[in-house]
Amino acid sequence: MTTDTSDIPDGSEIPADDGRNERHRARMVRKKAVIDDKIAQATRDCGVIVVTTGNGKGKSSSGFGMAVRAMGHGMKVGIVQFIKGAIPTGEEKFLRRFPDECQFFVMGEGYTWNTQDRTRDIAKAEAAWAQARALLRDPEIGLVLLDELNIALKLGYLDCAAVIADLEARAPMQHVVITGRGAPQALIDAAHTVTDMTPVKHAFAQGIRAQAGVEM
Amino acid sequence: MTTDTSDIPDGSEIPADDGRNERHRARMVRKKAVIDDKIAQATRDCGVIVVTTGNGKGKSSSGFGMAVRAMGHGMKVGIVQFIKGAIPTGEEKFLRRFPDECQFFVMGEGYTWNTQDRTRDIAKAEAAWAQARALLRDPEIGLVLLDELNIALKLGYLDCAAVIADLEARAPMQHVVITGRGAPQALIDAAHTVTDMTPVKHAFAQGIRAQAGVEM
Numbered sequence: 001m002t003t004d005t006s007d008i009p010d011g012s013e014i015p016a017d018d019g020r021n022e023r024h025r026a027r028m029v030r031k032k033a034v035i036d037d038k039i040a041q042a043t044r045d046c047g048v049i050v051v052t053t054g055n056g057k058g059k060s061s062s063g064f065g066m067a068v069r070a071m072g073h074g075m076k077v078g079i080v081q082f083i084k085g086a087i088p089t090g091e092e093k094f095l096r097r098f099p100d101e102c103q104f105f106v107m108g109e110g111y112t113w114n115t116q117d118r119t120r121d122i123a124k125a126e127a128a129w130a131q132a133r134a135l136l137r138d139p140e141i142g143l144v145l146l147d148e149l150n151i152a153l154k155l156g157y158l159d160c161a162a163v164i165a166d167l168e169a170r171a172p173m174q175h176v177v178i179t180g181r182g183a184p185q186a187l188i189d190a191a192h193t194v195t196d197m198t199p200v201k202h203a204f205a206q207g208i209r210a211q212a213g214v215e216m
Numbered sequence: 217m218t219t220d221t222s223d224i225p226d227g228s229e230i231p232a233d234d235g236r237n238e239r240h241r242a243r244m245v246r247k248k249a250v251i252d253d254k255i256a257q258a259t260r261d262c263g264v265i266v267v268t269t270g271n272g273k274g275k276s277s278s279g280f281g282m283a284v285r286a287m288g289h290g291m292k293v294g295i296v297q298f299i300k301g302a303i304p305t306g307e308e309k310f311l312r313r314f315p316d317e318c319q320f321f322v323m324g325e326g327y328t329w330n331t332q333d334r335t336r337d338i339a340k341a342e343a344a345w346a347q348a349r350a351l352l353r354d355p356e357i358g359l360v361l362l363d364e365l366n367i368a369l370k371l372g373y374l375d376c377a378a379v380i381a382d383l384e385a386r387a388p389m390q391h392v393v394i395t396g397r398g399a400p401q402a403l404i405d406a407a408h409t410v411t412d413m414t415p416v417k418h419a420f421a422q423g424i425r426a427q428a429g430v431e432m
Binding site for chain 1: 236263286333359410418432
């Protein structure tokens with residue numbers, strides 16, 4: 001076994017190999033066999049539905065990270081923001097720089113406790129869904145991000161069965177990312193990948209304001 | 217109470233208000249008071265340490281979403297990818313388009329079961345940390361993303377106490393996002409915001425390959 005350290009600043013810092021490296025290698029060979037076997041069983045390509053939910057930080061930012069990933073692969077993306085819209089965000093400012101690559105629709109007016117108008121919130125959610133449906137039907141769009149859609153479903157602003165029917169009728173191979181607290185079980189059942197973002201701790205509870213670049 | 221529906225395609229679809237809207241408004245007024253009070257108590261601005269960990273999907277993509285958010289606010293970002301590096305990713309392809317805004321360092325060589333060489337993995341992690349330390353000391357960098365650092369700490373490739381000391385000595389007001397499974401407790405203790413990305417389900421287990429734009 002050779003170890004090329006030519007690109008490492010100071011090779012003398014590498015700990016002496018007391019057999020640990022060899023045991024590590026043998027363990028990794030076994031692990032690789034297990035993982036290669038799992039990879040060999042995953043043979044299907046398809047447009048996936050990804051749902052990020054839960055009360056922890058990271059749901060929307062994960063969606064925006066996937067949008068950027070897709071753009072890196074030359075895919076066009078479409079984004080609809082439900083609920084949010086009262087405060088200009090860094091993601092909106094950044095992604096509006098690429099109108100040929102990213103269609104960005106801010107369709108909300110703010111959190112429910114700020115709008116305080118259920119009838120208007122419902123009308124806004126319906127208009128946002130009409131926009132989302134157009135993106136879902138467009139085969140040119142490789143990834144659609146529906147930010148905070150879960151909240152609109154949880155509050156009953158949109159009919160969950162109708163939303164799922166539109167999701168399932170989307171353009172072939174199109175990926176959809178849906179974010180927000182309280183994803184309904186029917187949507188979880190319809191999705192391929194679901195993550196519950198579980199809060200362990202949050203800066204806000206320590207008296208720290210929402211920070212530009214982190215929370216908005 | 218007036219409801220401006222002029223920008224909504226078909227106002228006739230709005231359900232009749234049977235008092236639910238008024239009850240909703242009263243509830244939201246109370247909720248707003250509680251939330252406004254909490255917001256009033258969060259008065260401090262500071263550079264935050266955000267950790268995303270757990271076995272679910274969304275850790276790295278959340279970090280890249282925050283990087284894009286920060287860039288939208290005109291902040292410069294620095295990114296170091298530990299462990300990852302064998303496969304070119306969409307986030308790397310995309311973010312390399314903005315060399316003046318984003319410094320992107322891919323310092324890993326792949327997952328441990330592929331490299332199978334602990335000594336070399338450690339040397340690579342140390343070189344990556346030297347790069348990370350330079351970014352942490354640079355007051356021009358508003359947000360530093362240390363992707364998969366948790367794995368390097370979990371495997372003992374880097375000394376956790378030394379890493380935390382460097383994090384705490386970072387440039388004032390700089391945000392740091394640290395991703396990867398198995399974040400050590402000492403890092404969780406040092407962080408402001410921590411999310412455990414808990415898997416509910418994953419496409420891979422359903423025989424679906426990693427998809428460009430979603431997983432890479």
